[in-house]
Amino acid sequence: MTKNQNLLSWIDEMTKLTSPDKVVWITGEESQLEELRKMACESGELIKLNQEKLPGCYLHRSHINDVARVEERTLICTKEKQHAGPTNNWMEKDAAYAMMKELFKGSMKGRTMYIIPFSMGPEGSKFAKVGIELTDSAYVVLNMAIMTRVGQKALDSLGDSNDFVRGLHSIAKLDPEHRYICHFPDDNAIWSVNSGYGGNALLGKKCFALRIASTQGQREGWLAEHMLILGIENPKGEVKYVAAAFPSACGKTNLAMLRPNEYYSSKGYKFWTVGDDIAWLRIGDDGRLWAINPEAGFFGVAPGTSEERNPNGLAATQKGTIFTNVVHNLDDNTIWWERLDNNPPKNALNWKGEKWNSDEGTSGAHPNSRFTASARNCPCISKEFDNPNGVPISAIVFGGRRAKTAPLVYGARDWQHGVFLGSIMASETTAAAAGEVGKVRRDPMAMLPFCGYNMGDYFTHWLEIGKKLGDKAPLVFNVNWFRTDEKGDFVWPGYGENARVLKYILNCVEGDAHKVDECIGFMPTSDDIDLEGMDLTKDDLDFLLSLDKDLWREETEGIKAFYDMFEGTIPKELYEELDILKKKLG
Numbered sequence: 269m270t271k272n273q274n275l276l277s278w279i280d281e282m283t284k285l286t287s288p289d290k291v292v293w294i295t296g297e298e299s300q301l302e303e304l305r306k307m308a309c310e311s312g313e314l315i316k317l318n319q320e321k322l323p324g325c326y327l328h329r330s331h332i333n334d335v336a337r338v339e340e341r342t343l344i345c346t347k348e349k350q351h352a353g354p355t356n357n358w359m360e361k362d363a364a365y366a367m368m369k370e371l372f373k374g375s376m377k378g379r380t381m382y383i384i385p386f387s388m389g390p391e392g393s394k395f396a397k398v399g400i401e402l403t404d405s406a407y408v409v410l411n412m413a414i415m416t417r418v419g420q421k422a423l424d425s426l427g428d429s430n431d432f433v434r435g436l437h438s439i440a441k442l443d444p445e446h447r448y449i450c451h452f453p454d455d456n457a458i459w460s461v462n463s464g465y466g467g468n469a470l471l472g473k474k475c476f477a478l479r480i481a482s483t484q485g486q487r488e489g490w491l492a493e494h495m496l497i498l499g500i501e502n503p504k505g506e507v508k509y510v511a512a513a514f515p516s517a518c519g520k521t522n523l524a525m526l527r528p529n530e531y532y533s534s535k536g537y538k539f540w541t542v543g544d545d546i547a548w549l550r551i552g553d554d555g556r557l558w559a560i561n562p563e564a565g566f567f568g569v570a571p572g573t574s575e576e577r578n579p580n581g582l583a584a585t586q587k588g589t590i591f592t593n594v595v596h597n598l599d600d601n602t603i604w605w606e607r608l609d610n611n612p613p614k615n616a617l618n619w620k621g622e623k624w625n626s627d628e629g630t631s632g633a634h635p636n637s638r639f640t641a642s643a644r645n646c647p648c649i650s651k652e653f654d655n656p657n658g659v660p661i662s663a664i665v666f667g668g669r670r671a672k673t674a675p676l677v678y679g680a681r682d683w684q685h686g687v688f689l690g691s692i693m694a695s696e697t698t699a700a701a702a703g704e705v706g707k708v709r710r711d712p713m714a715m716l717p718f719c720g721y722n723m724g725d726y727f728t729h730w731l732e733i734g735k736k737l738g739d740k741a742p743l744v745f746n747v748n749w750f751r752t753d754e755k756g757d758f759v760w761p762g763y764g765e766n767a768r769v770l771k772y773i774l775n776c777v778e779g780d781a782h783k784v785d786e787c788i789g790f791m792p793t794s795d796d797i798d799l800e801g802m803d804l805t806k807d808d809l810d811f812l813l814s815l816d817k818d819l820w821r822e823e824t825e826g827i828k829a830f831y832d833m834f835e836g837t838i839p840k841e842l843y844e845e846l847d848i849l850k851k852k853l854g
């Protein structure tokens with residue numbers, strides 16, 4: 269499939285290390301993928317679902333100890349610890365290679381090594397980059413074939429170049445004690461062993477498109493971000509694009525596929541999905557910020573996805589989808605998850621494959637169960653999805669899960685203040701990563717687990733991009749859908765109603781909204797958020813837009829402690845912004 273000597277000699281070396289019985293090149297052709305699905309069904313890796321109701325759909329159950337990203341075992345491996353900074357787990361590069369070589373030695377014995385050539389971004393785009401993943405998991409191949417652009421075209425665009433990301437993956441023994449996801453940014457290499465799940469194993473996603481790509485972006489002058497990209501079309505047919513960064517399981521996929529309520533759709537607003545998880549952003553020839561989605565599919569959180577909350581997401585899963593760790597409905601050989609509807613199946617297996625009934629009070633699907641669906645099957649996919657030039661970004665939105673501190677929406681005075689807002693993000697942890705759920709942690713730009721280099725330098729890089737953008741920089745906002753009342757219930761209804769907040773953001777872009785100067789940034793008046801046709805009261809909205817200055821004063825202490833951890837790499841501009849905030853809070 270290729271004569272690229274750099275690639276062939278690397279594959280040769282990796283084959284000698286891992287000793288597979290067989291080596292198979294993935295061409296991307298449907299016939300080859302179909303053969304793999306058949307094999308995976310025979311081995312029990314996949315279960316073929318009801319082909320009338322869910323054509324081309326399969327169910328997979330991961331090992332019960334392998335259900336989410338493992339941040340503690342995700343390492344940045346460089347010569348100096350300073351490169352990784354205080355927020356990453358670091359290992360000295362040579363020591364990491366030595367440790368990993370032991371774990372990979374003979375790990376594919378008795379198995380097939382699949383060579384997956386893939387492109388992140390439309391082939392031929394100046395944004396796009398090629399990767400090769402070597403893996404012994406057919407499940408990984410089938411997921412990568414949905415999530416990325418796989419096959420010969422990727423090799424053709426690589427040609428003889430040595431500029432490709434080298435991904436080596438083996439499920440080995442799925443041993444959690446020896447599970448490591450190592451990144452070597454100096455070599456554009458990723459070695460992942462003993463996991464078969466999600467971001468640990470689909471190396472195009474977080475490992476390449478964020479951790480490695482963020483370091484490439486720093487070197488080459490662009491940004492790799494944990495952001496959805498959404499197009500908003502006004503009644504005149506003009507489309508403006510926003511990019512939004514929320515931490516894992518905080519609502520990116522849902523916002524990216526937003527279906528507006530009747531009030532907005534009757535006025536002629538339409539929403540178009542460009543991406544739901546990752547954005548690569550570059551300054552275009554016109555001086556504006558442009559973005560592509562480097563992926564080709566969605567690896568979306570299943571629980572909570574429903575006709576009511578995310579009809580477009582649900583529709584995208586109705587064909588050609590791999591479901592992982594959801595409930596298997598044995599009556600009609602379909603699937604189910606919590607809050608899909610109010611009718612949990614009676615004759616069913618839970619995500620572990622055990623007989624299960626919702627009356628038991630346990631959840632049937634794992635909270636981090638997922639669907640892998642092709643972007644092409646999403647009813648609201650943007651016509652710009654494959655545009656090699658990407659889309660121009662008018663606003664950047666940060667957000668997270670904050671029960672108390674953050675208001676529904678506020679804006680940054682300028683780019684520098686916007687970088688500050690991104691840098692002070694914090695959110696409650698979710699099931700997307702192994703560990704405690706619901707604990708507030710600092711998660712700047714939703715990149716804490718995904719930035720491949722020192723986050724202090726990352727903030728400097730953001731500031732530099734801003735200097736180049738000048739007055740063409742997008743406006744920056746922060747949103748919070750998750751503020752709770754004294755009973756702990758969410759006050760803002762979220763989902764389709766989030767269109768109302770996006771409308772305010774667009775009005776700001778167009779210079780047609782109130783921007784009331786507050787200590788944390790600018791805010792809308794309660795008249796700026798349109799409540800027509802919704803049962804939220806004006807009092808509720810006032811509560812959602814209110815600020816608890818005592819909590820914010822406490823917050824500034826946490827921010828200072830976070831910055832100080834970096835021992836000098838935090839740019840002085842951010843300390844200045846922190847001082848301004850403190851003064852304004854009094």
Ligand code: GTP
Binds near residue numbers: 521568571761766
């Ligand atoms: P990753 O794929 O892990 O990066 O997650 P994500 O950011 O794409 O989150 P996703 O859209 O899958 O949502 C995660 C969870 O948050 C789901 O259970 C959703 O139902 C819930 N959620 C999403 N949007 C909202 C919202 O506006 N309000 C509330 N209350 N919950 C939401």
Ligand code: SPV
Binds near residue numbers: 336474545700
């Ligand atoms: C996330 O955790 O942000 C995800 C899922 O999008 S994973 O692919 O596992 O990283």
Ligand code: MN
Binds near residue numbers: 515545
């Ligand atoms: Mn994500």
